[in-house]
Amino acid sequence: MNCKRIQKLLMTDYSDGEISAGLRRIIERHLSICKECKQFEQAVRKTTIEPFKKAQEIKPADYVWAQIKETIIKEKSHQPEGMFVNLRGFLHRIFYIPKPAFVLATAIVVILAAIIVTRLPFENQKMVNGYLGEQMAFFAYLDTNELDYYDDEDYVGLGTSIEEYLF
Amino acid sequence: MQDIPKDIITKASEGNMGAFEEIYKVASGFVYSVALRITNNPDDAQEVTQDVFIIIYKNLKKFRFRSSFKTWLYRVTVNTAINSYKKISKEMNRRDNYDIAVERQCASRTTEVALERKDNERVVASLLNILNPEQRVCIILREIEGLSYKEISEVLKININTVRSRLKRAREALLAYGKRGVVKNEL
Numbered sequence: 001m002n003c004k005r006i007q008k009l010l011m012t013d014y015s016d017g018e019i020s021a022g023l024r025r026i027i028e029r030h031l032s033i034c035k036e037c038k039q040f041e042q043a044v045r046k047t048t049i050e051p052f053k054k055a056q057e058i059k060p061a062d063y064v065w066a067q068i069k070e071t072i073i074k075e076k077s078h079q080p081e082g083m084f085v086n087l088r089g090f091l092h093r094i095f096y097i098p099k100p101a102f103v104l105a106t107a108i109v110v111i112l113a114a115i116i117v118t119r120l121p122f123e124n125q126k127m128v129n130g131y132l133g134e135q136m137a138f139f140a141y142l143d144t145n146e147l148d149y150y151d152d153e154d155y156v157g158l159g160t161s162i163e164e165y166l167f
Numbered sequence: 168m169q170d171i172p173k174d175i176i177t178k179a180s181e182g183n184m185g186a187f188e189e190i191y192k193v194a195s196g197f198v199y200s201v202a203l204r205i206t207n208n209p210d211d212a213q214e215v216t217q218d219v220f221i222i223i224y225k226n227l228k229k230f231r232f233r234s235s236f237k238t239w240l241y242r243v244t245v246n247t248a249i250n251s252y253k254k255i256s257k258e259m260n261r262r263d264n265y266d267i268a269v270e271r272q273c274a275s276r277t278t279e280v281a282l283e284r285k286d287n288e289r290v291v292a293s294l295l296n297i298l299n300p301e302q303r304v305c306i307i308l309r310e311i312e313g314l315s316y317k318e319i320s321e322v323l324k325i326n327i328n329t330v331r332s333r334l335k336r337a338r339e340a341l342l343a344y345g346k347r348g349v350v351k352n353e354l
Contacts, residue, residue, distance in 0.1 A: 011339070046345075047345035052310035054287040054291070055288070056284065056288075060199035064195070064213050065195070068217050071217070
């Protein structure tokens with residue numbers, strides 16, 4: 001790993017403890033042999049990290065809470081009170097469904113509806129089945145020789161001269 | 168900032184002012200400190216603190232514990248403070264005003280400790296002052312609040328690589344500032 005890459009890591013992941021143990025070992029080995037990177041690491045620590053470690057929490061002035069409380073109470077007094085406000089909150093609590101759960105529930109309902117619609121036997125289906133049955137019976141009938149008009153035994157001619165010519 | 172128990176948050180969401188005051192006591196120091204470090208002005212920081220707690224109070228009913236309360240509070244604080252900083256341009260007076268806030272805080276302490284603390288805060292303020300608001304927030308959350316990259320990305324709703332690059336640029340700026348000898352003299 002070159003010095004540029006090492007110095008980039010020194011300014012981010014290495015200094016912030018966001019690095020794997022393996023990579024940390026590689027960097028530490030490099031720092032032990034590279035004077036320039038070692039100096040860079042010290043500068044980063046001294047200038048960009050250590051000064052902030054001494055920073056302490058600063059409390060707001062006491063009157064800030066009094067002002068917040070006053071604002072809340074004032075706003076509360078302007079809000080509409082009564083049964084419907086409470087009812088709205090009550091209904092919201094009962095019927096509240098988190099977004100992902102709502103999406104999942106909707107998807108399940110749509111899938112179930114699609115399955116039901118495609119599987120239900122309808123009147124049209126009966127008509128189609130009846131027609132297909134009739135057609136199949138007709139073709140089966142054709143397959144037999146029952147309609148062979150040219151069978152000598154069954155053929156009854158009309159007695160015309162043209163029939164004699166043809167058959 | 169220490170964790171706030173879930174039952175306190177629930178009670179506060181039901182309008183219990185006592186429970187909300189408990190939240191304020193735990194979180195106000197954090198909210199004010201972050202606001203002060205971003206705005207660099209005690210009056211703006213107090214206004215931000217007030218706005219943050221009113222926003223929190225109004226929206227507690229909608230809070231469903233899907234994310235941590237802490238992350239939500241960080242997000243509201245940072246957004247409100249940045250908006251305030253961008254809106255109000257009092258750049259010339261910020262440094263002096265920051266000192267006033269620290270002085271107020273140190274007034275009741277012993278002189279030596281107070282002076283040391285004032286010096287530390289002055290260094291922190293001068294370093295943060297050279298950064299842009301986005302870099303400043305990343306440095307505050309990482310260095311002062313101790314958040315991980317993942318936590319910062321959740322608070323600011325940006326990806327981890329953006330957090331990394333903002334921290335890198337912020338530290339480059341701080342290093343350049345340090346090289347000019349300013350930090351050396353102040354430390």
